[in-house]
Amino acid sequence: MRGKIIAANWKMNLNLEQATNLMKDVRDRVDLEKFKSEVIIFPPSIYLESFEKNLTNSLVSLGAQDLSANIKGAYTGEISAQMLDFLHVEYALIGHSERRLNHKEDHDLLTRKVNQALQNNLKIIFACGETLEEKESRKAEEIVVQQVLKSLNQIQHERWSQITIAYEPVWAIGTGKTATPEDANSMHRVIREALFEKIGHLANDIKILYGGSVKPENAGELFKKPEIDGALVGGASLNYLDFIKIINAAE
Numbered sequence: 125m126r127g128k129i130i131a132a133n134w135k136m137n138l139n140l141e142q143a144t145n146l147m148k149d150v151r152d153r154v155d156l157e158k159f160k161s162e163v164i165i166f167p168p169s170i171y172l173e174s175f176e177k178n179l180t181n182s183l184v185s186l187g188a189q190d191l192s193a194n195i196k197g198a199y200t201g202e203i204s205a206q207m208l209d210f211l212h213v214e215y216a217l218i219g220h221s222e223r224r225l226n227h228k229e230d231h232d233l234l235t236r237k238v239n240q241a242l243q244n245n246l247k248i249i250f251a252c253g254e255t256l257e258e259k260e261s262r263k264a265e266e267i268v269v270q271q272v273l274k275s276l277n278q279i280q281h282e283r284w285s286q287i288t289i290a291y292e293p294v295w296a297i298g299t300g301k302t303a304t305p306e307d308a309n310s311m312h313r314v315i316r317e318a319l320f321e322k323i324g325h326l327a328n329d330i331k332i333l334y335g336g337s338v339k340p341e342n343a344g345e346l347f348k349k350p351e352i353d354g355a356l357v358g359g360a361s362l363n364y365l366d367f368i369k370i371i372n373a374a375e
């Protein structure tokens with residue numbers, strides 16, 4: 125059985141005080157309740173160091189929303205995989221549509237980010253998902269499979285255990301529209317079948333999360349589906365009670 129992951133992508137939200145308070149509230153609750161799901165927080169990177177100190181003995185995992193495709197050097201503003209590893213950051217989020225679209229991140233760049241992360245012992249949540257236009261032209265499955273296969277094409281067999289996929293249809297992010305549990309489940313199955321062709325039975329162990337307007341009201345129905353192994357939550361993860369309800373829905 126694949127366990128579930130509930131991940132909070134805070135994006136560029138919350139000042140230091142708000143972020144610290146929310147992290148501590150989530151940490152205390154997660155450590156008290158010992159949920160079955162793994163809970164990960166992806167705060168803005170400037171908070172990672174202080175969060176790491178606060179999460180040292182906690183069940184909550186810490187992730188970076190982005191990392192550089194380069195090893196080191198003259199890359200103003202970038203953060204390397206090695207720097208994250210030194211801070212004991214466990215996860216990196218790669219391939220989010222906001223970076224694909226706003227920063228023109230393409231398959232090649234994402235492949236390099238994936239390689240950097242893996243070489244520095246980071247686990248990856250690799251995001252994929254179609255735009256509304258791609259969905260309406262019935263290309264969603266083809267596009268999503270390409271996103272996954274092209275950027276995850278150089279991974280050694282033993283490294284696949286570091287990979288989690290997050291299917292996040294772009295039209296569902298921050299819009300209040302969610303894929304139906306049936307549609308999400310069916311896309312997850314398509315992704316898993318594509319992975320199965322590439323890496324065989326290892327594909328059965330890879331968790332595939334759903335993201336896109338996940339809320340307490342829809343989380344339970346999504347998590348009932350066999351192919352939905354948790355959620356990558358944006359807006360609702362900024363609210364303590366909503367986020368805990370989503371974790372509870374996975375229990």
Ligand code: 13P
Nearest residue numbers: 133297298336337358359
């Ligand atoms: P929302 O939950 O706000 O739709 O964001 C989803 C997302 O992009 C998580 O990475």
